[in-house]
Structures are given as C-alpha cells and as structure tokens.
Amino acid sequence: MMMSDDNMSITERLTHVAARANAMSETVNAQMGVINAAMESAETKFDNYIGGARAELSHILLSNNQQMEPNDNGTAIKGFNTISLQQFEVTKEATIYAAPANDTDHTNRGVAQDFRNNVFNGYVNGAFNIVRIKWKRNSSDHPARLDNNWNTRYQQGALSSACYIKLISGSVGGSMQPIKEYGNGWKLMGYRQKADNTAKPFYAPHSKLALSDSALAEGEALICLFGTVSGYVDFEKVGWGVYPEFAKPSDISIATSQLSAQG
Incomplete structure (x- = not known):
C-alpha cells in the first residue's frame, strides 16, 4: 500500500x-x-x-586560351604573360582533336603521337595545341615565369591550375608541383587550393610555372592545357582536361550579329 x-x-x-x-x-x-x-x-x-x-565550385575556366594558340610571330602565347625573360620562342608542334585519327602534327616531329602514346589516347572534348617553348632568363633575380591570368585578379578563392609538360632541358618550378608521372618525360603539374575555412583569407600565387631557377639560364619544354579553373579539381582521379569558360565579349557580339541577321 x-x-x-x-x-x-x-x-x-x-x-x-x-x-x-x-x-x-x-x-x-x-x-x-x-x-x-x-x-x-x-x-x-x-x-x-x-x-x-x-x-567544390563548378570548374569554370578562369584563364584565357587554354588551347594555347601562339601569336603570329611565335614570340608569345595569346593571353599569357611572361616576366624576367630575355628570350621566349613558341612553336605549335601539334593539335590534339576529339579522335586520335584527326590529330595534326605540324612539325612532323611526332609530338602528337608521343602525347597519345604516353599521356592520353582517348576522346578529347575540345581541340587543343601542344606547343614547344624555348626561353632564356634575363639577369634579374626576380623569378621568371609563364603565367596567364594572375594580373586579371580572377584568381581568388577555391581554384586549381595545371598543365601537361615535358621538360626537354633546363628546369621549371613555382607553385605548381608534379602530380603524376607519365612515360617519356611527360608529367601533370598542378596547384590547387580549397576555401576550407570561413576565416581564411583567399590567396593566389604569382608564380604558377617558374622558368629556370637562376639568371641567364635557358630551357625548353613541350606544354599543353595550361590554365586555371574555379574549384578544387581531383587531379588524382579525373586528371586534367579542357574546361568550359564564360562567354567573352567577342562571343556575345558575334551571337548578337547572327541573331540580327536571322531576324
């Protein structure tokens, strides 16, 4: 009870x-x-x-001319900058197309086949050039580099930069480091950063690809698909490729003219 x-x-x-x-x-x-x-x-x-x-933003191309088209006299790559160089020569060696059978070897030195044999022999979602670059640094102590969009101020936040390169002579350095080794000297070099902290300031390196490490040094390399995209690219799983880009003013004007003609 x-x-x-x-x-x-x-x-x-x-x-x-x-x-x-x-x-x-x-x-x-x-x-x-x-x-x-x-x-x-x-x-x-x-x-x-x-x-x-x-x-993990969408991977939109932030740089210009990832296809790496040289200028008319072979002294520059359109849309790219160089600094602290005494000489810079550019030769378009090959153009890689969707199917290997359509590739073009412009100098008959077998560069297209070399790339296909050692780096990638499958379908390509956009044509691009492989160029040969030769350089000689000037006497300045300032790092010599090949960059393509730092000075446009678009390289802020989460981003990834990369290129496929085959060093023939000399040396390269900078923030881009070897990611994957392929046959016959080809390698994927890249740099990437995450915006993984809300209090962390965004940073973009000045020298992605530094050319030689001492004054007056010379070098030569084959290079392709050099560019920077938004977001953090999984180099280890997906590698590097051709990325979509925002429409350029020239694209818009051409489209407008076409629409006007159709109207």
Whole structure:
C-alpha cells in the first residue's frame, strides 16, 4: 500500500522531495546532453557543408586560351604573360582533336603521337595545341615565369591550375608541383587550393610555372592545357582536361550579329 504524503513525517517528505528533484535533475541533464550533442552534430555538418560548398565550385575556366594558340610571330602565347625573360620562342608542334585519327602534327616531329602514346589516347572534348617553348632568363633575380591570368585578379578563392609538360632541358618550378608521372618525360603539374575555412583569407600565387631557377639560364619544354579553373579539381582521379569558360565579349557580339541577321 502506497503511503500518501499526509502520512509521512517531515523527514520522509523532505527525502521524497529530494528524490523527485534528483530524478528531475537527471532527466533535465540527460535532455541537455541530447540537445548539446545534436547542436554539435549540426554545427559540424554546417561547417563541413560551408567548407565543401566553397571549395567544390563548378570548374569554370578562369584563364584565357587554354588551347594555347601562339601569336603570329611565335614570340608569345595569346593571353599569357611572361616576366624576367630575355628570350621566349613558341612553336605549335601539334593539335590534339576529339579522335586520335584527326590529330595534326605540324612539325612532323611526332609530338602528337608521343602525347597519345604516353599521356592520353582517348576522346578529347575540345581541340587543343601542344606547343614547344624555348626561353632564356634575363639577369634579374626576380623569378621568371609563364603565367596567364594572375594580373586579371580572377584568381581568388577555391581554384586549381595545371598543365601537361615535358621538360626537354633546363628546369621549371613555382607553385605548381608534379602530380603524376607519365612515360617519356611527360608529367601533370598542378596547384590547387580549397576555401576550407570561413576565416581564411583567399590567396593566389604569382608564380604558377617558374622558368629556370637562376639568371641567364635557358630551357625548353613541350606544354599543353595550361590554365586555371574555379574549384578544387581531383587531379588524382579525373586528371586534367579542357574546361568550359564564360562567354567573352567577342562571343556575345558575334551571337548578337547572327541573331540580327536571322531576324
């Protein structure tokens, strides 16, 4: 038979109240633990989402001329900058098309086949050139480099830069480092950064691809698909390729003219 509070002594009543209070406190503490765990889990998921969302942007080309078309007199690559060089020569060696059978070897030195044999022999989603670059540094101590869009100020945030390169002589350096080695001297070089912290300042390196490490040094290399895209590219799984880019003003004017003609 349960004893009512009326039949309890003062001591028993206080003991009973204390027991109820302890039970209630334990229940509250247990619920607080559940709530705190849920909040911590939510915060972790949110932080991971923000970090991932800022890092895994669509891979849109931020640089110009990833196809690497030389200028008319072979002294530059259109859309690219050089600095601290005394000499710079560019030769279009080969053009790689969708199917290997359509590739063009412009100098008859077998560069297209060399690339296909050692780097990639499958379908290509956009034609691009393999160019031969020869350089000689000037006497300045400033790092010599081949860049293509740092000075446009678009290299901020999560980004990836890469190229396929075959060094023939001399040396290369800079922020881009070897990612994967292929046959016959070809390699994938790349640099990438995530925006993985909401308080972390964005940084973009000046020298992606540095040419030679000492003044007056010379070098030669085959190179293709040099460019920078938004987001964090998984070089190890997907490699590097031809990326879509934002429409250029010239594209818009041409499209407008075509629409006007059709109208």
